Structures are given as structure tokens and as C-alpha cells.
Amino acid sequence: MNYTQDVKDVIGEWGADLVGIADLDPLRGIDTSPETLLDPFTRAVSLAVRLPHAAFEMISDRPTPIYAAIYQTANRLLDDIAFRIAQKLQNDGWSALPIPASQVLDRENWYGAVSHKAVARVAGLGWQGKNLLLITPQYGSRVRLVTVLTDAPLVADAPLENRCGACSRCQDACPAGAIKGVATRDYYRDRDEAMYFDRCALKLAGEFAALPNIGVPICGICIRVCPHSRQVGM
Ligand code: B12
Secondary structure (H helix, E strand, C coil): CHHHHHHHHHHHHCCCCEEEEEECHHHCCCCCCCCCCCCCCCEEEEEEEECCHHHHHCCCCCCCHHHHHHHHHHHHHHHHHHHHHHHHHHHCCCCEEEECCCCCCECCCCECCCCHHHHHHHCCCCEECCCCCEEECCCECCEEEEEEEECCCCCCCCCCCCCCCCCCHHHHHCCCCCECCCCCCCCCCCHHHHECHHHHHHHHHHHHCCCCCCCCCCCCHHHHCCHHHHCCCC
16 A cells, blocks of 8 residues: 555656556456557556646637647646656566557547546546546546556555536537437446547547647537536636
């Protein structure tokens, strides 16, 4: 337990706002690239950085250039912290692999190496909301995530219960009409259960990415309207 707490403490000092440990057993069999990605590992360190609240308050019906810049800065920070965690675990005698924060390996079907949200959910950072995003009790969805796979004997955290209830604000606000509003107790088995996925991808990667000074597939509206995101740090 002391080693786990030491690792968590140092990750906090490096700039993470939330950190949890996932047992990888419940995640075996989820889509990964390559398929064998999880095989050498038993645990994942999942961490989140909180995004500036004010950046979301500026968003009305489209992403802003400031949010586009913050998105890229957050990805760099996450990748730096993940690299340092892997370095520390490796120096302590364990194997560790940082997964890039926002790398897309398949631009037709929009997949990364492994879902950071699925890992974060198992690590107890939050639940998977109707907007398909990870919602944390502390900061709602106003966080970005990263994962470090490892075989270090870290003590795993427990998942949290879904707290979306009957809320449909993300569904009502989505500019692509992409959110179905389906409730889940634990997680959506595939993204089509929660979303008309193509509508979201088309809006973000097409129309929004083409806006002046945006250039990346972002939106932020389902994050801004979520009451779990709004109640904090105002
Ligand atoms: C490709 C991608 C996109 C694509 C496709 C998104 C999508 N819905 O899959 C596009 C460009 C459209 C996109 C849009 C957005 N994205 Co994006 N995206 C990614 C990326 C790079 C890969 C996602 C991926 O591989 N998905 C594959 C699907 C199948 O996985 P999944 O939906 O996460 O989870 C599935 C399974 O894992 C399973 N599952 C979930 N939990 C569990 C638990 C267990 C035990 C099991 C067995 C299974 C299981 O259920 C899900 C359905 O199959 C990730 C980074 C990453 N590597 O995770 C960021 C990421 C998901 N994006 C993120 C964000 C914030 C966004 C946007 C809000 C854009 C923005 N920044 O403004 C929108 C939101 C869209 C939405 N509401 O879903 C964040 C989410 C942060 C959070 N708080 O949840 C991530 C994690 C990036 C990051 N480093 O933080 N994104």
C-alpha cells in the first residue's frame, strides 16, 4: 500500500489532479491496438488533468480557438506526466508503457490504442456518462485522461456508480443530435449504444475542425452543459 501511495503522491506533484489504479482483469477483451497490448500488464495507472473551467464557459455553439490550444497543451502535459510515471516504475524494477493521450490510430473508425475512459472508469476516477465521456465527481467531464500500463504490484481502486440519473442536458445540447440519452448502470458495451457516433465524428472532424484557428476534432458542448461539470470551481 505504501508503494502505491508513494506513486500516487509523486504523480500529484507532477501535475495530475486525479489518479487511480485499474485492475486490468475486467478490461481483458476490450478493443486495443495491437490486440495483445494489455497482455504483459496487470495494472494501469489512470490519471486526469483538470481543464480551466473558464475555457468551457466561453463555448456557446462551437469550439473556440482558446479551447483548441488548451486541448493541445493538456495532451502534452498528460504525455509528459505519463512518460515520467513509466520512467519511475521502470527505474523501480517494473515494466511500464505510457499510452499517448490523444493518438488516433484508425481515422476511419476513430480508435486509439486503448480507451482511456474505460481504464479510468475501472480505476475509480468516475463513471461513463450519457455523453459517453468519463464524468468525475470532482470536476465533471472537464478533465483529460491518460493511461500507463504496468506490471508493478499496485493496489487497485474500485469503480464508482453512475450518477447521471434522469438528466438529459448533454442530449438536449449536442449540436450534432448525436447523444441517444440511454442510461447505463456501469458502461456502454459499444459506443453505438450511447451515441449516433457518425454524427459526432462528422461534426467534429469535419465542420468544427475546419473553423478558423481550430484544426483539431473538438467541440466541448456536452462537457459544458453537464451539471456535474458546472457545479465545481465556479
Ligand atoms: C478517437 C477519439 C475521438 C473520436 C471518436 C470518439 C469516440 N466516442 O469514440 C472523435 C474525434 C469523434 C472524438 C470526440 C471527442 N473526444 Co475524443 N478521443 C478519441 C480517442 C483518441 C480514442 C477513443 C477510442 O479509441 N474509442 C474507442 C471506443 C470504442 O472506446 P470508448 O467509447 O472509450 O469505450 C468503449 C469500451 O471501452 C467500453 N467500456 C467502457 N468502459 C468499460 C469498462 C469495462 C470493464 C469494459 C469491459 C468495457 C468498457 O464501452 C465503450 C463502448 O464500446 C480518445 C483517447 C483514448 N485513447 O482513449 C479521445 C477521448 C475519448 N476524447 C476525449 C474528448 C474530451 C472528446 C470530445 C469532448 C472532444 C473535445 N475535446 O472537445 C469529443 C466527445 C465525443 C463524445 N461525446 O464521445 C477525451 C475524453 C475525456 C473524458 N472526460 O472522458 C479522450 C479520452 C482524450 C483524453 N486524453 O482525455 N474523440
